Amino acid sequence: MTAASVAPLLHGLPDRLPGLCAVYEDLHAHPELSFQEFRTAGVVADRLREQGWEVTEGVGGTGVVGVLSNGAGPVVLLRADMDGLPVKEATGLPYASHETAVDDEGNEVPVMHACGHDMHVTCLLGATAQLAAAGAKWRGTVVAVFQPAEEIGGAPAMIEDGFLERFPRADVCLGQHVSPAPVGFVGTRPGPVMAASDSLRVRLFGRGGHGSTPETAVDPVVMAAAVVMRLQTVVSREVGASQTAVVTVGSIHAGTKENIIPDTADLRINIRSTTPAVRKRVLAAVERIVRAEAAASGAPKDPEITGINSFPVTVNDDRATSAVLTAIAEVLGGERVFTLPQTLTGSEDFGVFGTALAVPSVFWHFGGADPALFQHINPATLLTDGLPGTIPANHSPYFAPVPEPTIRTGVTTLLAAAAHWLCPEDGHTVDRRET
Incomplete structure (x- = not known):
């Protein structure tokens, strides 16, 4: 796949970004705890329906699944998680959360999107909008999964709720996570990627x-x-x-x-x-x-x-990961895409989907931090030296991705990765044997 292959899917994205930023700020200001994502799920379902997707709500509790079929071709699963954390926000942002909720032990706690799941939802909604608008430019089926409760294991709940039988069976599962790396940079690795x-x-x-x-x-x-x-x-x-x-x-x-x-x-x-x-x-x-x-x-x-x-350990399929890294590098530039040297100690339940479906999966991280914070740091050294303690990381009360161009990057990476399967250059259908 070349940058030209994904270009039709990205057409019109700049005009869509102001609306996506508004969605992001709204979601950030109204986080919800795991399995309590009722408002978020409603926002997602309404927007998917407006875009023309077939929508199913209440999957695995509060999960939302959108399906868009566009002729014969591969089935690609794209996933975002929706839940916030019991953290009191200290960012001082004009759209900072002031929400509280009752946790599973009956305690009233503050709630914040301290792990960036609001960014994940926004980017996937941007990708679904672009796919719906560019129907003539791709072939296959996309299953957009908006998962509840990643922080406590919502993916198994969706599987247990009949996910495998209720929705088209994916040939590949793709997901991403915003990180405190400089905005515009992307990293992943084949094999074990998260602990x-x-x-x-x-x-x-x-x-x-x-x-x-x-x-x-x-x-x-x-x-x-x-x-x-x-x-x-x-x-x-x-x-x-x-x-x-x-x-x-x-x-x-x-x-x-x-x-x-x-x-x-x-x-x-x-x-x-x-x-x-x-x-x-x-x-x-x-x-x-x-x-x-x-x-x-x-x-x-x-x-x-x-x-x-x-x-479990999140494991990336070797061949599919190579394809995704190449596809994203074609769009963002090779100097912005890195192979991580080791397994990250953070964890994810995203891999549950690929394991249950017995298909390849790929999970990557994209930066969302203000580049000004890294003026005297070589981004490549982050791979070996780690994050400076002065930069807020995920789960910090100060964690706050820069909306733009993080949203643009997140939408672009999802579409570039999906395009490898949905927009093959020679027009032939890519099946799971080719990942």
Whole structure:
């Protein structure tokens, strides 16, 4: 595929951008928690219908699926996720979120699009609009998936809701994620591209008492502190230097008052790994440490360890990834497209679609940060040196992609990747054997 192949799909995009920016700002100002994306789903469904797509709502809870058939040809799945996070926004933007919601434990929490899913929705809506307007320039079927609850595993919910039987079977699955890299740059890699993720809920049991007489109690706060500190040794002492894993205690709650020793302490732990062997080793180490620290503290009851969610490693098909990188480079320029040197420690459930369908999938990252933040940084060094701590990353209360030209880039990359299958230059149909 050359840039000329995708050009007809991009025709008129500049005129569409002001409206897409308005959509983005609206979605950013009104984020919703996982499986609560009712307003967002309504916006998506209305716009897809206006564009002429066949629309199904309520897939996997709050998911929306649009189907546009345009003659014989490959079936291409394009996916965006819709949910926000329980984060209080601190960007100061005029369209910043002031929303709150009730989480799955009954707590009122602030809500923010701190991971860029509003950008993903906007870019896919831009791509669907372009495809609908350029029907004479491509052949095949596009399945546009607006997925709920990526943060807690919404893709399996859509599969369990009959996705495979209800919609055209894709020949390839394509998805993307905005990142804190300079806007206009794109990166991915063949093979494992994002880590597996396992989240655990741990409850430690003590024996409550008065803060003045700790000898009469078993303090779960001290127990929890010991667990947290000991868990820091898992990666540093049980995972090889050439291997990759991350263990994070993202939440710890105990007690109600400074002079009362509580009965319990609750922790939430997240584990990232890139191979099955490392995953097994780290999970076993975490459980061993939790139980050992409880025993060492004289806990009156064994701790409770329960899984919250689990995502597999996201794996890109080699040949399909090569095709996507080439297609995007033809449009953006080869100097803006990079092959990532290693698997990212972030996680995704996007790969569930390709695995369930038994077809190739490709997932890439596109920059959304103001280039001015990188004036003294070589973008290529980000691949090896990582992100400077001064630049807000995903899940930060300060994370805020620059609307333009991030939206333009995100729409362009989706269309360029899809065009490899939908707009073959020699006019023959591309099937899954050719990916």
